[in-house]
Amino acid sequence: MTSGTRGIPANTAHWVNPLRDPRDKRLPRIAGPCGLVIFGVTGDLSRKKLMPAIYDLANRGLLPPGFALTGFARRDWDDQDFGQVVHEAVKAHARTPFRQEVWDRLAEGFRFVQGTFDDDDSFDRLKRCVRDLDRVRGTGGNHAFYLSIPPSAFPVVCKQLARSGLSAQDADQWRRVVIEKPFGHDLASAKELNAIVNDVFPEDSVFRIDHYLGKETVQNVLALRFANQLFEPIWNSHYVDHVQITMAEDIGLGGRAGYYDGIGAARDVIQNHLLQLLAFTAMEEPTSFSSDELRSEKIKVLNATKLVQPLSETTARGQYEGGWQGGELVCGLKEEEGYDPNSTTETFAAITCEIDTRRWAGVPFYLRTGKRLGRRVTEIAVIFKRAPHLPFDSTMTEELGQNALVIRVQPDEGVTMRFGSKVPGSQMEVRDVTMDFGYGTAFTEASPEAYERLILDVLLGEPSLFPVNDEVERSWEILDPVIDYWHALPEGPPPYPAGSWGPRQANEMLGRTGRTWRRP
Numbered sequence: 001m002t003s004g005t006r007g008i009p010a011n012t013a014h015w016v017n018p019l020r021d022p023r024d025k026r027l028p029r030i031a032g033p034c035g036l037v038i039f040g041v042t043g044d045l046s047r048k049k050l051m052p053a054i055y056d057l058a059n060r061g062l063l064p065p066g067f068a069l070t071g072f073a074r075r076d077w078d079d080q081d082f083g084q085v086v087h088e089a090v091k092a093h094a095r096t097p098f099r100q101e102v103w104d105r106l107a108e109g110f111r112f113v114q115g116t117f118d119d120d121d122s123f124d125r126l127k128r129c130v131r132d133l134d135r136v137r138g139t140g141g142n143h144a145f146y147l148s149i150p151p152s153a154f155p156v157v158c159k160q161l162a163r164s165g166l167s168a169q170d171a172d173q174w175r176r177v178v179i180e181k182p183f184g185h186d187l188a189s190a191k192e193l194n195a196i197v198n199d200v201f202p203e204d205s206v207f208r209i210d211h212y213l214g215k216e217t218v219q220n221v222l223a224l225r226f227a228n229q230l231f232e233p234i235w236n237s238h239y240v241d242h243v244q245i246t247m248a249e250d251i252g253l254g255g256r257a258g259y260y261d262g263i264g265a266a267r268d269v270i271q272n273h274l275l276q277l278l279a280f281t282a283m284e285e286p287t288s289f290s291s292d293e294l295r296s297e298k299i300k301v302l303n304a305t306k307l308v309q310p311l312s313e314t315t316a317r318g319q320y321e322g323g324w325q326g327g328e329l330v331c332g333l334k335e336e337e338g339y340d341p342n343s344t345t346e347t348f349a350a351i352t353c354e355i356d357t358r359r360w361a362g363v364p365f366y367l368r369t370g371k372r373l374g375r376r377v378t379e380i381a382v383i384f385k386r387a388p389h390l391p392f393d394s395t396m397t398e399e400l401g402q403n404a405l406v407i408r409v410q411p412d413e414g415v416t417m418r419f420g421s422k423v424p425g426s427q428m429e430v431r432d433v434t435m436d437f438g439y440g441t442a443f444t445e446a447s448p449e450a451y452e453r454l455i456l457d458v459l460l461g462e463p464s465l466f467p468v469n470d471e472v473e474r475s476w477e478i479l480d481p482v483i484d485y486w487h488a489l490p491e492g493p494p495p496y497p498a499g500s501w502g503p504r505q506a507n508e509m510l511g512r513t514g515r516t517w518r519r520p
Contacts, residue, residue: 028062031459033140035068035109035133037126039117039157040148041082042073045180049211050148051089053451058106059096060448062456066137068109070129074116082112095449109137117149117156123164130166141173144207144458148180154193158200167200176205178458181272183208183467185263186483187476194469203469207458212273212378213465214450216439217413221280221380222289224407224415231405232285234384236359241402243365244381244518245277248373250325252498253336253347261340266317266349266479266486269369273378275302275475276467277409278365281380282355291464295471302474304356308364311485313512314352318496318503319345320372325499330372332498344492347371348502350509351482366510368517372498377520378409401432406518414438 036054038046057063071082086107091098111129115122133139145166147157158177161167169175177197184190197206212218225231234240247269253260260268279298282305286293308314321332334341348370355365384403404418417435457465467475486493496503501517510516 028060029456029460029462030062031057031064031067031456032142033064033066033138034142034144034459035070035130035137035139036144036146036455036459037070037072037130038146038148039072039153040146041071042075042085043148045148046071047085047089048093049449049451050146050455051086052093052095053449053455055086055090055094055103055106056096056449056452057456059094059099059102060452063106063459065105066109066139067106068111068133068137068139069106070111070113070126070133072113072115072122072126074114076114077112079110079112083107083110086110095452109133117153117160120160120163123160123166127164127166141170142175144176144178146178151182151184151193154179155196158196162200169205174205174461175201176207176458176461177201178207178209180209182263182267183272183472184476185267187473187480190472190476194472198469204463206468207454207463207466208468208472209454210272210276210465210467211450211454212409213276213467214452214454215409215413216448217407217409218277218280219465220415221277221407226285235382237361237363239384240360240363241383241385242363242515243278243281244383245274245281245365245367245379246381246518246520247273247369247378248376248501248520249369249371250373250376250499252320252330252372253333253339261343261345264345264349264483265347265369265371266351266483270349270351270367271475271479272467274367274369275305275478276471277380278305278353278367279471281382282357282360282365284359289464291462294464295468299470299474301355301357302471302478304360305353305365305478306356307478307481308352308354311482314509315482315485316348316350316368316503316506316509317346317486317493318348318370318505319493320347320370320498321495323372323498323500325372330498332495344487346486346493348373348493348496348506349482350502350506351479352509353478364513366517368502368506370496370502374499374501375520376411379518379520380407380409381405381518382407383515404518412438413440 038050040046054069058067069086111133113122113126113129115125130143134141145161147154149157167175179197184193225235279301282301283297284300286297319333322330322335333339333347334343350366350368353365353367354363382405386402401418406416406418408414408416415437418432454465494503494505501519507517
């Protein structure tokens, strides 16, 4: 038996920590011998998220000693040039402290292949590089290909991976592909994209990244619901009035104008992030936390989810215009550099959904997202019905709102409960108070970055947090009628001032049923 780097057998398919009891879920799982190839390695995502996450995983001891990272791009770089780019990215964006010994070991596995997506010779060189890594680094034929590239380039890259044999795997090896959103721009394109990818990689080797699902707080939705008896008995239409799921950004498009035009807030956020958060919030308890059981329950919820009609009253869209935000005068969408002033692409989108199940019948789920809003926040707010009888005079409870459980996904990750309490004094006066749990104060361990968790899951072959074909296509089935309706309207999205919480139509959308949006 030949040995790979640092004593890892070259033909070892799985690295096993000898100190780890596989039954003890508290101990971390360490990836076996493997390598990662990044297409689009010169982009912002790679520099700001992927490269730092890989270093952070190495720093936490979760990557095998012989791990290999290969970059593929048109740049005229050698391995050392690529290493310098990774070094700068790690120094600027890594979550964990820089340790020279960790860096030196990780850098031994860096490789760079110059090429273009349509060049056969480039992929043949990549194949020789991967084979050399199997021999020198002991990666065991296990490689993941991260497509951090525009969806329009997926077909040619997948075709090249198949032609060169890079996608082929033996019985004791694995090859996986990682795809960044957007997963199409409507149902038809999503089906076409899925067919292209599945023609090269089987579905269990396809990992579609939704970085929101890697956040600790999103996963805590499941812990909050199913590890506690406190919430589940009231997690239904008997007690819940409605649910608000918000992803708000306080920034504008900046340099993303060319990418964003024609996509819009609904496609960019609601189709993936917000519908996935809806599924986690509304799903039934799985029989286990295996990937198959989790996916099965999410798909059941999405299949039962429908838009509330009429769309003219239950949806809203808008475009931000110039104004004051955070003490700064900012320009409107149509003044952003590179943006078409006649564009009808929305930067704010809100929809109303219902879930046709016994648990949720009649409970509206309000989903909203937008840019240049009041502040950056992502949250799930479960708003409860008022008590059926209040044995107080109206003056005693005039400042009392509805009970609420708010799961803060970002920033300030945590959970807030809002309930009524007596105001100190001789009079009976009830007012809202909050009880707050924050990740930053409750635990000494800092939450890993979402891409750390997701990249490690790819290398482990753990698919629980990655949407499958059925989820992606069903999400488009839900959203497509909204997009079609908006496109058919004679006028474009109404404006809303930068720093506000969206257009007037969004407030009217909830106001028709006597409800109001939360101001996070």
